[in-house]
Amino acid sequence: MTADWLLCSYRLPREPSRLRLAVWRRLKRVGAIMVHDGLWVLPTDAKTREDFEWLAEEVEERGGSVLLWEARSLPRDQDSAVVLKFRAEAEERYATIAQAARKLARAGKRRGSTAQSLEMAMQQLRGLERTLRLERRRDYFRAAGRQQAEETIQTAAAEIRSRAAPRTPERRLHAVGN
Amino acid sequence: MLWVTRPRCHIDRTACAWLIRRFVDPDATFAFAPDAETAGTLGGTPFDMRGVELGHHEGRCSFESVLLKYRLQDPALRELAAVVHEADVDDDRFHTPEAAGLDALIRGLGLVIEDDLELFQVTDRVYDGLHAWFRRTVA
Numbered sequence: 055m056t057a058d059w060l061l062c063s064y065r066l067p068r069e070p071s072r073l074r075l076a077v078w079r080r081l082k083r084v085g086a087i088m089v090h091d092g093l094w095v096l097p098t099d100a101k102t103r104e105d106f107e108w109l110a111e112e113v114e115e116r117g118g119s120v121l122l123w124e125a126r127s128l129p130r131d132q133d134s135a136v137v138l139k140f141r142a143e144a145e146e147r148y149a150t151i152a153q154a155a156r157k158l159a160r161a162g163k164r165r166g167s168t169a170q171s172l173e174m175a176m177q178q179l180r181g182l183e184r185t186l187r188l189e190r191r192r193d194y195f196r197a198a199g200r201q202q203a204e205e206t207i208q209t210a211a212a213e214i215r216s217r218a219a220p221r222t223p224e225r226r227l228h229a230v231g232n
Numbered sequence: 233m234l235w236v237t238r239p240r241c242h243i244d245r246t247a248c249a250w251l252i253r254r255f256v257d258p259d260a261t262f263a264f265a266p267d268a269e270t271a272g273t274l275g276g277t278p279f280d281m282r283g284v285e286l287g288h289h290e291g292r293c294s295f296e297s298v299l300l301k302y303r304l305q306d307p308a309l310r311e312l313a314a315v316v317h318e319a320d321v322d323d324d325r326f327h328t329p330e331a332a333g334l335d336a337l338i339r340g341l342g343l344v345i346e347d348d349l350e351l352f353q354v355t356d357r358v359y360d361g362l363h364a365w366f367r368r369t370v371a
Contacts, residue, residue: 083322100242100342101335111282184324191322191332 058133059125062086062094062106066118073116080109085192087139095136097194098124141197147189148199152206155182159210162217172218179211233257234276239264241348243338244320245280246355247295247312252279253356254363255309256302264348293320308367315362334362 062081066074084105086094096102110120127133158175161167167175186203193200235252237245253260265271271278279286280294286301287294295316299309318324318331319338338355345351 099339100240101339103240104242187329187332188322191335 058098058127059136060096060098060102060106061123061125062096062109062120063092064094064110064113064118064120066113066116077109077113083188083192085140085144085194087136087143089136089139097140137195140195144189144193144195144197145199148193148197148203151182151186151189151203152199155179155203155206155210158182159206159213162210162214167217169218172214175214176211176218179207179214182207233260234263234274235260236263236265236271236274236276236278237280238266239348240342241351241355242320242342243316243335244294246338246352247316247359248279248286248298249352250356250359251295251298251304251309254360255304255306256298262349262352288321291321291323291325293317295320306367307370308363311366311370312359312363330362334358 064077066077081088081094084096084102086096086105088094094106096106106122110122113120127136158179162172162175186207189203190200235249235257237248241249249260249262263271263274263276265274265278268278268281268284271281271284277286278284279298281287286297289297292300293313293316296313298304299313314326315328315330315334318326318328319335322331337358341351341354345354
């Protein structure tokens with residue numbers, strides 16, 4: 055029988071504060087959510103286990119302490135509540151990506167945009183693509199907003215390209231939607 | 233020779249096991265231990281564990297450390313290493329869209345195959361395939 059969730063709770067020395075920030079960022083990066091005060095949750099698999107174990111090593115190396123569990127919910131509806139929280143956080147991040155893509159599309163449309171500014175917008179769009187790839191990886195429960203983020207990026211790319219044409223040759227953005 | 237790593241393997245360990253068997257030690261056998269100290273008592277060569285030579289060093293993942301130590305220069309292995317690195321370390325050092333797919337695949341296999349040696353049987357073929365693919369592409 056496999057457990058459903060990995061739980062992590064940690065304590066760090068008060069100083070340096072950058073360590074607290076680094077650990078927090080890392081937890082966010084792997085897509086863990088915090089429930090109540092200081093209990094971090096991930097759905098269990100070989101990679102998420104590795105994520106927490108790796109984190110635990112680092113925290114302990116720096117004088118902190120960590121508790122890790124594999125756990126299953128007792129109340130039946132608890133799982134869906136946790137899943138909803140995962141989705142809500144991912145949805146928010148997808149929305150941020152879509153918003154940034156729309157902004158780039160608008161910037162691309164603006165009159166007086168030069169080849170240089172269009173190229174810069176395209177570069178920023180590629181950055182957004184990378185963010186989206188990371189997002190897809192830590193979106194454990196297929197949050198809403200994923201498709202919209204993908205489409206918004208594609209639309210923005212098309213906008214910018216059509217502005218840049220015919221000077222710039224066709225250049226498809228890679229990896230989105232594949 | 234005996235090679236030892238931590239149990240419940242994900243990308244880096246499954247890929248190292250494949251690399252070792254195919255390119256370093258055809259008669260390799262594998263055992264599992266929680267840490268390097270326990271691995272030492274088993275008398276095997278530890279890999280992808282904290283504080284061992286075939287581990288994470290200077291930004292390298294363990295797969296890359298094995299390549300380095302055994303001077304494996306095959307360009308297709310380099311390509312594969314970039315995918316493994318990205319799927320494992322996830323630091324955007326390489327642009328490898330394959331990494332996300334490999335990550336999903338190996339994670340999923342770990343959910344349905346609990347025994348690591350059995351898992352290796354499947355993942356060995358996965359890496360055989362990826363390697364053949366890159367060999368066709370770059371060699």
